[in-house]
Amino acid sequence: MSKYSTEEIAVMSPEDFRNIVRKGEWTGPNRDACRGYAFAGLAAVPKEHAYDFVLFCLRNPRPCPILDVTEPGDPHPRFVAPHADVRTDFPWYRVIKDGEVIDEPTDVTPYWRDDLVAFLLGCSLGIQGALVKANVKFRFNGIFNTNIELTPAGQFHGRMAVSCRTFPTSEDAVRAIQISSRLLASHGPPVHIGNPTVIGIENMTKPDFPLPVSAPPPEPHEIPLFWACAVTPQNVALESKTPYMIVQRQGCLLPIDKLVDEIAII
Amino acid sequence: MSKYSTEEIAVMSPEDFRNIVRKGEWTGPNRDACRGYAFAGLAAVPKEHAYDFVLFCLRNPRPCPILDVTEPGDPHPRFVAPHADVRTDFPWYRVIKDGEVIDEPTDVTPYWRDDLVAFLLGCSLGIQGALVKANVKFRFNGIFNTNIELTPAGQFHGRMAVSCRTFPTSEDAVRAIQISSRLLASHGPPVHIGNPTVIGIENMTKPDFPLPVSAPPPEPHEIPLFWACAVTPQNVALESKTPYMIVQRQGCLLPIDKLVDEIAII
Numbered sequence: 001m002s003k004y005s006t007e008e009i010a011v012m013s014p015e016d017f018r019n020i021v022r023k024g025e026w027t028g029p030n031r032d033a034c035r036g037y038a039f040a041g042l043a044a045v046p047k048e049h050a051y052d053f054v055l056f057c058l059r060n061p062r063p064c065p066i067l068d069v070t071e072p073g074d075p076h077p078r079f080v081a082p083h084a085d086v087r088t089d090f091p092w093y094r095v096i097k098d099g100e101v102i103d104e105p106t107d108v109t110p111y112w113r114d115d116l117v118a119f120l121l122g123c124s125l126g127i128q129g130a131l132v133k134a135n136v137k138f139r140f141n142g143i144f145n146t147n148i149e150l151t152p153a154g155q156f157h158g159r160m161a162v163s164c165r166t167f168p169t170s171e172d173a174v175r176a177i178q179i180s181s182r183l184l185a186s187h188g189p190p191v192h193i194g195n196p197t198v199i200g201i202e203n204m205t206k207p208d209f210p211l212p213v214s215a216p217p218p219e220p221h222e223i224p225l226f227w228a229c230a231v232t233p234q235n236v237a238l239e240s241k242t243p244y245m246i247v248q249r250q251g252c253l254l255p256i257d258k259l260v261d262e263i264a265i266i
Numbered sequence: 267m268s269k270y271s272t273e274e275i276a277v278m279s280p281e282d283f284r285n286i287v288r289k290g291e292w293t294g295p296n297r298d299a300c301r302g303y304a305f306a307g308l309a310a311v312p313k314e315h316a317y318d319f320v321l322f323c324l325r326n327p328r329p330c331p332i333l334d335v336t337e338p339g340d341p342h343p344r345f346v347a348p349h350a351d352v353r354t355d356f357p358w359y360r361v362i363k364d365g366e367v368i369d370e371p372t373d374v375t376p377y378w379r380d381d382l383v384a385f386l387l388g389c390s391l392g393i394q395g396a397l398v399k400a401n402v403k404f405r406f407n408g409i410f411n412t413n414i415e416l417t418p419a420g421q422f423h424g425r426m427a428v429s430c431r432t433f434p435t436s437e438d439a440v441r442a443i444q445i446s447s448r449l450l451a452s453h454g455p456p457v458h459i460g461n462p463t464v465i466g467i468e469n470m471t472k473p474d475f476p477l478p479v480s481a482p483p484p485e486p487h488e489i490p491l492f493w494a495c496a497v498t499p500q501n502v503a504l505e506s507k508t509p510y511m512i513v514q515r516q517g518c519l520l521p522i523d524k525l526v527d528e529i530a531i532i
Contacts (some may be wrong), residue, residue, distance in 0.1 A: 051317040054324070057346070058332055066324055079325070079417075151345075181532045265531055266447045 002026050009033040010083040014255035017091040027091050027106045029211055029251030029262035031091065031125050036227075038185060038260045039253040040067050040077075040120035041230035042086055044235075047072040050117040052154025056236070059151040063160050063232035065122035065185050066120065067256065067263075073114040080256040086118045092252035094234055095138040099241030108246050116246070123230035123253050124163050126186030126260040130179050131165075137172045138165045139215035140208025143229050143250055147200030148191065150236065161209065162191060162199070162226040166218040173223040180227065180266045192226040199226065268292050275299040280347065280521035284355040293357050293372045295477055295517030297391050304451060304526045305519040306333050306343075306386040307315060307496035308352055308359075309503075313338040316383040318420025320491065321396070325417040329426050329498035331388035331451050333522065333529075339380040346522040349481065352384045358518040360500055365507030374512050389496035389519050390429050392452030392526040393406070396445050403438045403479035405429045406489040408473025409495050409516055413466030414457065416502065424505035428465070428492040430493075432484040439489040446493065448530045458492040465492065475516040 010032050011016060017033045020026050026033075033219040043064075045053050050069075057064035068077040068206065075087045087109045095103040103111070124183050131138060141164040167173040173193070181189045192199050202256070204217035204224075208233050218224040230253070237245040269290065275283060276298050283299045286292045292299075309330075310372050311319050316335075334343040339369035341353045353375045358491040361369040361377050369377070397404060407430040414426040433439040439459070447455045470483035470490075475497050484490040496519070514520070 051320070054317070054320050055335055058320075058335065069321055069324065161390065265450065 001058055002028070006032045010035045010242065014257050015083060018084055021091050022088045023086065024106065026066045030253060031128060031251060032093055034255040034258050035129065037255045038248070038258050039122045039123045039125040040080065040254050040256050041233070041253055042090055042118060042246065042248045043121060043233040044086065044116045044118040045242070046113070046244055047115045048162050049155065049243070052156055053119065055153035056156040057121065059153055062187055062191055063150065065187065066119060067122055067185060068120040070118040072117050075112065075118065077120050077256070078119065080120060080258055081254065084254060084256070084257065086240050086254070087112050090248045090252055090254050092249040094247050094249055096234065096242060096245045098243055098259070099238050104249060111246060120254070120256070121230060121233065122185040122187055124187050124227050125253060126183050127180045127227060129213035129260060130175055130183060134175065134178065134179055136167070136175050137169070138167045138176065140165055141204060141215055141217055141224070142211060143209035143231055144201045145208045150232070155242065156236055156240050158236035160191065161229040161231045161235050163229045164196070164204070164226050167223045167225065170223060173225055176225055182266050183260065184265050185263045187228045187262065190225040190227050194224065196224060196226070211251045218231055268294070272298045276301045280523050281349060283521050284350050287357050288351065288354045290372065291329050296357055296518060296519060297394060300521040301395065302525050303521045304524050304529055305389045305391040306346065306522050307389045307499070307519055308356055308384060308512065308514045309387060309499040310352065310382045310384040311508070312379070312510055313381045315421065315509070318422055319385065321419035322422040323387065325419055327450070328453055328457055329416065329494035331453065332385060333388055333451060334386040335421055336384040338383050341378065341384065343384065343386050343522070346386060346524055347520065350520060350522070352520070353378050356514045356518055356520050358515040360513050361513055362500065362503045362508060362511045362513065365504050370515060377512060386522070387496060387499065387519070388453055390452040390453050390493050392449050393446045393493060396449060397442055397498045397525060398446055398502060400441065402433070402441050402445070403435070404433045404442065406431055407470060407480055407481055407483055407490070408477060409475035409497055410467045411474045411501065416498070421508065422502055422506050424498070424502035426457065427495040427501050429495045430462070430470070430490050430492050432481070433489045433491060436489060439491055442491055447530050449526065450531050451529045452526065453494045456491040456493050460490065462490060462492070477517045
């Protein structure tokens with residue numbers, strides 16, 4: 001466990017929180033950090049694959065909204081968090097080589113290369129926070145793989161991962177769709193409403209990407225909504241047998257210097 | 267003049283209108299065509315510059331919203347208008363070589379190359395139509411160069427071009443901002459409100475990109491709004507001395523198979 005409480009990390013600035021991560025003082029999921037700020041996932045790929053990957057993101061904007069793209073070898077996202085270092089400031093990583101996870105370090109400096117381009121991609125923590133702030137009632141059910149095929153680009157192809165939240169009333173669910181629709185950098189509106197089996201999720205009690213938080217699956221009278229999830233690029237790297245990609249581990253994201261509302265649409 | 271009336275082209279499908287352009291039966295500005303459909307501008311660049319250009323567009327989403335990117339040598343925008351041919355279906359082109367306009371043909375088949383990647387970028391015709399449909403009062407003042415520096419990427423840099431529309435009341439102007447904010451593929455909300463000299467426009471009676479339509483400049487009690495304009499890539503090609511780029515001439519755009527409302531946000 002960390003020496004910092006939930007409330008302590010909630011009121012930290014992105015810079016301060018990134019510093020405790022960089023020092024190794026926080027290594028797990030961080031959804032409660034830096035209240036009000038937007039978060040990013042990571043997909044670092046060699047420059048020779050960067051064009052195909054940027055097209056892949058453009059063709060799949062729900063799972064892969066692009067927040068920033070670094071210059072080759074540069075670990076600093078100059079547009080959204082210039083003082084951040086993508087090699088050290090995510091709490092936990094996965095390193096993928098030839099479509100296999102070869103390591104899960106908390107610092108990828110040894111895996112960094114001069115030809116790596118880091119894509120900072122949106123994540124749904126912005127939606128999570130906006131729903132809480134608007135007093136929408138829901139519970140988070142976890143992250144699941146689906147059968148939703150993504151639009152390929154070059155070598156990159158695969159299926160979407162989603163996060164599920166369950167809403168007790170239609171009013172809460174509609175409000176959640178309204179609120180998330182303006183948050184395109186946080187995956188925007190849901191990609192699916194209702195029956196999880198329609199998108200290939202058979203067991204709602206067993207998330208494919210375990211997180212410390214969990215909640216009972218939807219009851220028949222409740223409405224589950226499914227948002228595209230920031231673990232999608234690692235699914236893509238595994239399915240595409242990508243030569244090399246560094247990603248964040250589920251729930252272990254980078255707070256950027258922009259507020260959720262600062263990069264909201266409308 | 268064309269043998270087709272304004273009302274005839276307004277009710278044409280994008281496919282039908284592209285066919286009359288392809289046959290050479292329409293060669294000028296086409297803002298009245300295909301009512302309700304979205305339009306695209308063009309920036310075709312060699313594959314070796316495509317990565318820098320896609321980053322340039324991502325860093326400047328107001329002037330350069332990306333609708334589609336073709337495979338090298340493929341003239342068909344598979345995602346937004348698969349039957350369109352970008353070599354023939356824009357009414358009028360500019361061909362730029364080493365930062366100079368070398369030709370202004372109505373068909374760029376002779377200039378097409380196997381390594382060209384076509385970027386289809388949004389244009390403000392969607393906003394124009396949405397304002398008319400919502401009974402917002404305004405007049406179109408033309409397209410102007412500005413002093414607004416764009417965020418560079420690789421070799422690409424330059425200044426934004428804008429289109430100006432003047433609104434008789436604050437109510438009309440506010441409504442225009444609300445309506446255009448959801449139309450990100452049509453440049454989204456304005457980039458400037460009010461005094462044109464602030465963005466380097468000295469003479470509102472002399473648009474830098476002449477069009478057949480024109481209207482008196484704003485009176486002191488009126489509100490001019492300035493939107494990023496689809497001629498920006500040609501400014502960029504000229505300022506960056508880009509080796510090779512094919513663009514559309516001002517006002518000469520491609521109707522795509524998507525309705526304005528179909529690709530609107532929210």
